Amino acid sequence: MTESGHGVDEPARGRRRLRRPGLSIQSKLLIMLLGVSLVASVVVGAIGFINGRQSLHAASVDQLITIRSMRAAELTDAVHTMRLDASLHSRNLSAQTLSTQLNAAFDDLQQREITEEQQEQLETYYADTFIPELEARSDDEFGSEAFIPQSNAGRYLQLQYTVKNQDFDADYDALLTDNDSGDGSTYAAAADRYGDYFTRLIQQAGYEDALLLNLDGDVVFSAYKGVDLGTNVNTGPYRDTSFAETYREVIATNSVDSVGMTDFERWIPSMDVPAIWVVSPVGNDSRITGAIAFQVPLSRINDVMTGGEGWKGQGLGDTGEVYLVGRDDLMRSTSRILVEHPDTYADRLVSVGIAKDTAERIVDVGGTVLLQPVNTKAVAEAQAGRSGTIEGRDYIGGESVTAYAPLDIEGLDWVIIARIDTSEAFAPVADFTRTVLLSLLGILLAVSVLSLVLAQVFTRPIHRLVSAVHRVAEGDLDVQVPHGSRDEFGDLGSAFNDMASSLRIKQDLIDEQQKENEKLLHTLMPESVATRYKQGDEAITEAHENVSVVFAELVGFDELARDLSGEEEIGLLNSLMRGFDEAAEKAGVEKVRTLRGGYLASSGLVVPRVDNIRRSVEFARGLVGVIERFNAQNGAQLALRAGVDTGTVTSGLVARTSLAYDLWGDAVNLAYRVRSVTGEPGIYVSQAVRDRTSEIITYVQAGTVESDGRTETVWKVA
Structure with a gap:
């Protein structure tokens, strides 16, 4: 096709216009790309905005509920302590x-x-x-x-x-x-x-x-x-x-x-x-x-409700507070607003209909207990025995997000209210909204410009093919170019597509092999260590706190294996280790390494767990069950000595060439040592493990071991 400016006369141009009426292909393509892209951007942005806004809103409310629950628990404990003190002192x-x-x-x-x-x-x-x-x-x-x-x-x-x-x-x-x-x-x-x-x-x-x-x-x-x-x-x-x-x-x-x-x-x-x-x-x-x-004294209750007036450091921001209200709708703790803004407090109370003499009295005494009325829906709901959250007017006339609940304390008919100004509670939501809108405008502008450029590119076959080659160079092996025309561009497009298909097949094979390698690597070490190993780190160690360690030792396996062939011995040992692995998976602990006569596992190392100590002890008890089933099936008399401790450990690769992942530290050493305190089979734990699980597991004292210059008491699971 010959363009204007290259010797084409006016009649030829006129004939071309008659043959090609309406919008050009470039214009149609531009309109189509713009329409699809803009609609998709708006739909995706709207979905992201709605979901993000709801998530942030729920997170703000959940945080307020959590703070309310914590304060209620602290107050309940404080009251229980007061009653216990009185009972003890009276005797x-x-x-x-x-x-x-x-x-x-x-x-x-x-x-x-x-x-x-x-x-x-x-x-x-x-x-x-x-x-x-x-x-x-x-x-x-x-x-x-x-x-x-x-x-x-x-x-x-x-x-x-x-x-x-x-x-x-x-x-x-x-x-x-x-x-x-x-x-x-x-x-x-x-x-x-x-x-x-x-x-x-x-x-x-x-x-x-x-x-x-x-x-x-x-x-x-x-x-x-x-x-x-x-x-x-x-x-x-x-x-x-x-x-x-x-x-x-x-x-x-x-x-x-x-x-x-x-x-x-x-x-x-x-x-x-x-x-x-x-x-x-x-x-x-x-x-x-x-x-x-x-x-x-009044200060005893206030200290619990205000956290020593450390509202901001406890997640309540600049306006949040937790307070108590009695059945008479009067406060039983001091208002944060009065503490921080005494000069304007009386005027704010008067503006919401509180009697002026009451407002002035509150400011004069510097307290709201038995003076400040709180006639809000949240208080009424809590007094009716219900818990929940609400948005609306607070006792001072502002808009607040409020979490309310009744208090289950003998002799005190109180409710607990946690509130924070709506503007502060939902400030992240407003920031998110502004960010989404600005981002969406930027995306729309970028899509418009990109659509114009693509419309120009795709109207020229050579530009289309160059673009496809660039995409292959960038790693997009799924790219295909149309080759319907029966000319050199069509042949070139067909050859390009064959090349891209061949590259894609080879890349798929490489990806499959890489996945297998990754899977094998992750069976030898945790993902974080594997990542650093692939990056070329020579010395890889990681420190972990609050990790429980189980060191289990088989007793009697050498005697059992003495009359067995190598294949039979390995078969029995594999059967035992599979049972140990299943017990580890069931208890939620991580296997560190397997020895011929032992098993090293941890809890809280790869996945932090608040109950890692309980899981470790339950795992050790599970190993005893595995050995009992093994003995019953094979006529054996194996036993188990297991040691459990908790504390700080270090993990890493101790020999890069052999990929030996190991675990060491005080907790590992003590777990190893407590297992043999008596030489008898059983599950032995350190003092720290016993202190954390004594309410759910029965122990008997088994002896002591020396650890870091101090005597450590060892306990045996009864």
């Missing part, structure tokens, strides 16, 4: 002795006469010192006479101890250790002698206060010596509190094993600060003499 001999002696001393003090001057001193303390301080901190009004104990003993104790606390910001430790009033009474002597027990409990266990009550409800001792000392929780000003109700419930059980726990309630002796009480009867299995009560 302590010091507590029993102090209870008995102070009960008697308290009864003796009932005979003390309280003079009018002393009564006036007590009234003055409440009117001029305690009540003004209480009203300033609680923002309520109180009458002074209601707090004065009714009993002579109670009033006397407050005169000797409580009225000394004129400054409520005084040295707390001094109040705890001031147990001897100096009046020479039997009470002062007993308090001075045994009160140190309470002091150490407060200082070491972190309680706010500790009370000792007799069976009549009298508070006969207080570590802090506050206004609750000497009062009666059955008839006095605190008779309607949850603390008093819990005291009566545990005393009614008449059992020292009983433990009661209150929800948060405002405790007036602590200046109306919310507190939790754990109460347990004091005594022994034969009788009880009263009750011991520990005041759990």
Whole structure:
């Protein structure tokens, strides 16, 4: 075909146009390529966008659920520890002795006469010192006479101890250790002698206060010596509190094993600060003499919920938090937003309809417990006993992703809420969306340009053939070019196709051989080591942590093989090793190498496993079963000595020319050594393995071995 500019006249050009009306082949091809490519790009991009967005969305929600579950477990453990502490301390001999002696001393003090001057001193303390301080901190009004104990003993104790606390910001430790009033009474002597027990409990266990009550409800001792000392929780000003109700419930059980726990309630002796009480009867299995009560500070719960205010480092970002809500829809832990943004917190509460005085009170006291209402759908769902996630308005008026669940803690009707601002939770989704859109635009532009170039190339046979040759050079042996034309280009296309087919067949043969080589290589060593070996590394080692090692040794095989031919011996040994391999695969452990009389395996080396220790012990037990079946089938009397240890090991090629893959390290050495601690068949484990599996496997102590200059206790599977 002759183009314009090469001597073609106008009539010829006109005739060509008549013969070829409409779009040119190049134009049609361009439109077709553009249409298919653009539609495919849009469809693939849309599918990737939808799947990616859903995956990122689910990952953000799953992370919040995980954090909520972790906090719930930590809180449950903390509460269990508090109850256990109370139960243990109530049985302590010091507590029993102090209870008995102070009960008697308290009864003796009932005979003390309280003079009018002393009564006036007590009234003055409440009117001029305690009540003004209480009203300033609680923002309520109180009458002074209601707090004065009714009993002579109670009033006397407050005169000797409580009225000394004129400054409520005084040295707390001094109040705890001031147990001897100096009046020479039997009470002062007993308090001075045994009160140190309470002091150490407060200082070491972190309680706010500790009370000792007799069976009549009298508070006969207080570590802090506050206004609750000497009062009666059955008839006095605190008779309607949850603390008093819990005291009566545990005393009614008449059992020292009983433990009661209150929800948060405002405790007036602590200046109306919310507190939790754990109460347990004091005594022994034969009788009880009263009750011991520990005041759990608000900070104890907050530390668990906030992780020591380390929200960001624990996956909650800049806005996430976990908090508690009671049945009354009030918080039982402190809000992160209040901690980090106290200056704007009150305004934000007012903007969502919270009363201004409540909002200001929250900011003044620096806490949200029993003050901050949370009337969200998430709280309602959790209080109904359901767990889940929700997106919507939070207690401060923002949009949040929330994971909620009820808490299964005896005596506490709480729910746990984990939330994070929606914008932060789904920030990866927004970033992904922007990236996908920009990438799709780039792909569309690239496809358009490529389609134009290909349309021009494929309209010229020579360019088409050159392009095909280039593709073969790049490794694409499936390329074929049309050769329908009966000219030199057709012959060349046919010859090219024959060449490409021949190359493809040869490449397939090479690929098959390479696959066989890869398969053989992977039977000798892990994939990571095989990859480095193929890259030419001379010295290949890898360090692994938290790996369990099993070193198993056959006992009696030499005696069995003594009268066998070489073929029979190999046959029996192969039968055993196949059984060992099957046991390894079943237990999920990796075979390292096989010896004539032994077997070395590991768990957690190639595939990290959190239960690698359990798998290793189960594998060793499986080997015993393999040998028992072998003995039954062959009339043999083989046995097994196996050693199991866990720790850090090193693996690698110890001799490049022979491709010997091996495993060594402290865990391998100790596994080898513990197997022969007694010389008797059995499964022997190190102390570390026993500690991690003692709840599911029974062990007996088998002896000791020396390891790295220290004595290692060896245990045998029972």
